[in-house]
Structure formats: structure tokens, C-alpha cells
Amino acid sequence: MTYLLAIDCSITGEDSVSRPLVAEFSRAWLDAADGRQVRYRDLAADPVPHLTTAGLHYAPAMRRAHEVVDDAAAARQQELIDEVAGAHAVVIGAPMYNWSIPSTLKAWIDHLHVLGTTVPADGSTGVFHGIPVIVVSPRGLAYDNADPTAAGDYTVPPIEKVLGESMGMKVTSVVVDYTLATRMPPLAEHSGAADASLAAASAELARLASTL
Template identity: 40%
Template sequence: MATLLHIDSSLFPDGTSVSRSVTAAFRDAWLAEHPEGTVVHRDLSANPLPHFDAAASSAGSVDPAEHTPEQKAAAALRTELVEELEAADAVVIGAPMYNFTIPSTLKAWLDQVFIIGRTAGSEQSIAGVPVTVVASRGGSYAPGTPREEFEFVQNYLEKIFTSLGVELDFIVPELTLAKANPAMADLIPLAEKSRAEAFEAAAAKGKAIAAAHAESTAATRS
């Protein structure tokens, strides 16, 4: 049975969040191909994870039999999160831009699952897994725009996920604040175009990834 790990990190609820709406479109397309599949949804805004701390860092270099209660709890959480990630056949992540970068809740998740010797480094336990990131943003930070140099979502996530060996792809709905900001009124048509393209890309990507997995599974069984 195929498994999709669906991660959202937007502060805003369904219906008002563009990143949530687009990740949901991906999920729905994936499920249409895998109706018997499992979706594991982790909402990092509704249920934030603890930030990576000294207990979590030190637990990896200490014999588990000698763990303090804090180290034991931190290690158990990291194991839970990593096993959840490793069990996924595909991952979709909502990563809206806040203050030029990713939400701190998403950074906390990344810190927990980035483990040298397991997911990163010479051993890459999720190598080859398709990861689709919905990198929504209120304005435009595309190449050639005035704020290009302030783009630290795709730049950062590309470096992180490349080091994990995954197959990374971005869907980038831009200008999401155009309707809410009078100063951006002239950009509404471009915003609507970007939004429509994002939904189309999410549906196509979800379907393609699910179909590729089904074909691979069938080939392995034959």
C-alpha cells in the first residue's frame, strides 16, 4: 500500500491558505490514483514540534541505556518523525514564505529529521523519494524581480533536500496578497494566473508521482 506524507505549515486554515489548498490538490490527485493508499497528514502549525535542542543533539552520541529522561523523549520523537518520513513513497510540503524564509515550524521538523548517518551524509535513507514543495509567497521573488535576492525558501530547501538525496520539485504560487493589498491591485491578473497554474501543476504532479509508483510496484512484482 502506497503512503503519502502530507505536511502543512501555514499559519492560516483551510480555505484561506493558498499553500494548504495546493497541497490538498496534490493529495487529492494522488489519492485518485491510489484510492487504497494512506495519507499521513502532519499539520505543523496546529501541532508544532519542539525545536531541536541540547537533549536531542546529545542523545545521538550517548548510549541509549544512559539517556536522561529528556534525551530519551527527544530521541523517541526523532525516531517517530524519521520513520514516518522513511515510510513515505511520496512527500508534499506546504512552505509559505514568512519574512523571506520558511515557517519556524517547518524548520523545526527539518532539524528533527535531518540526521547525519541516517537521512543525510553517506547514508541517505530517503534517497530517491519524490518530494514536492508548494512554496507560496505574497509577492514575487522570481529571477529578475526587485526582490529576487530576498528569496530564502527555495534556495534553502533545495540545499537541504539535495543533501538528503530526494527527487525535489517546486510549485510556486506567487502574488497571493494581490487581492488583499490595494497597492498590488494591478497584479491581480498575474496572481490569478499563478494560482491557476499552481493548482494545475499540483494535480498533474500528484497524479504522475502516484502513477509512477504504481508502475514501479507492478514491475517489481512481475
């Protein structure tokens, strides 16, 4: 069965911007063709543990003697890898928290990035190569190339670096700017830009869903 893997990690509940957008994308992708399913993983409700040994970062043949990996940790990592490898596409809600990636999402990514397996040591194509990934990243301010604050985005670039450049996935990022405009009075002047950014993101996600 062809499936979309949908990942959420927002902790803001009903105030979340990323969760509704991930849900919108998932519904649009389901409706685009018959015989489709969505597999859903909520990293806020059911977090993946952080790596407890460097051994999980390497294929078994590359591990040093002291890098012992217990069976449960190895099985959990393999489950996460298989889930992504079997997906037709992946959509990730990746809100900016303190200019960076939510730690729960980082832990999930760390389980996927394995030198010698998902990142072949010989430079060959890995199991994730070519899988489309849509990253939905709301943020309180605006961080684009025309803005002097652009260098403050430590959310999307690291995801694109690891999933795209290192593991060969086909990453497309969709951002929503000024999500704090309704919460912080100094940003209220950007409420119009916030609404426009949200509408543009929603439209772009609908378009992307129709292409996958």
C-alpha cells in the same frame, strides 16, 4: 500500505493558499491508484518542538559527552524520521513568512537532518535518498530568476538545499506569486498575475500527482 506524507504549516486559516493546494495534490494522488493512503501532519496545530540540544543533530556515535538527548526527544525524532522514510512521496505546504521558512516547518526539518544517519558521514546513500518531495510555496510577491527580487526568496532555496542536496530527496517546487494582491492596495495591479499563478500551480500539482 503505500502512503503520501502531507505537511501543512500555514497559520492563516481560511485565507491559506498552501493548504487547499496540498489538499488538492493529496486527493489527486489518492485517486491516481488503488491501495493508497495519506498521512497528514499539521505543524501549525501540532508543532514539533525546536531542537533543545545539538545532540539531536548528530547520530549517537557522533555526540559529545555533554550532548545529552533524553529518551522522549530521541523517540520523537525517530518517529518523524520513520514517517518520512516510509513515505512513497511527501508534499509540503511552505508559505513564505518574512521572506523565509515558517519556524514550525524549520523545526520539523531540523529533526530530519541528522549527521551520521539521514546524512551519512561517509558519503553513502541516506534513508531519504530518492523520495519525491513536492514543495508548495505561496508568496506575497514574485521571486523568479527574471525578477530583481529573486534574491529575496529564502524559503524554497533552503528547503531544496537541505532536503535535496544534503539528504538526497527529489525536490520539485511549485510557487504561487502575488498572494498579497487582494490584501495590499499597492499590489492590486498584480491580481491578474496572482490568479494566473494560482491556476498554473494547481494544474502543475495535478500533473505531478499523476506521475507519482
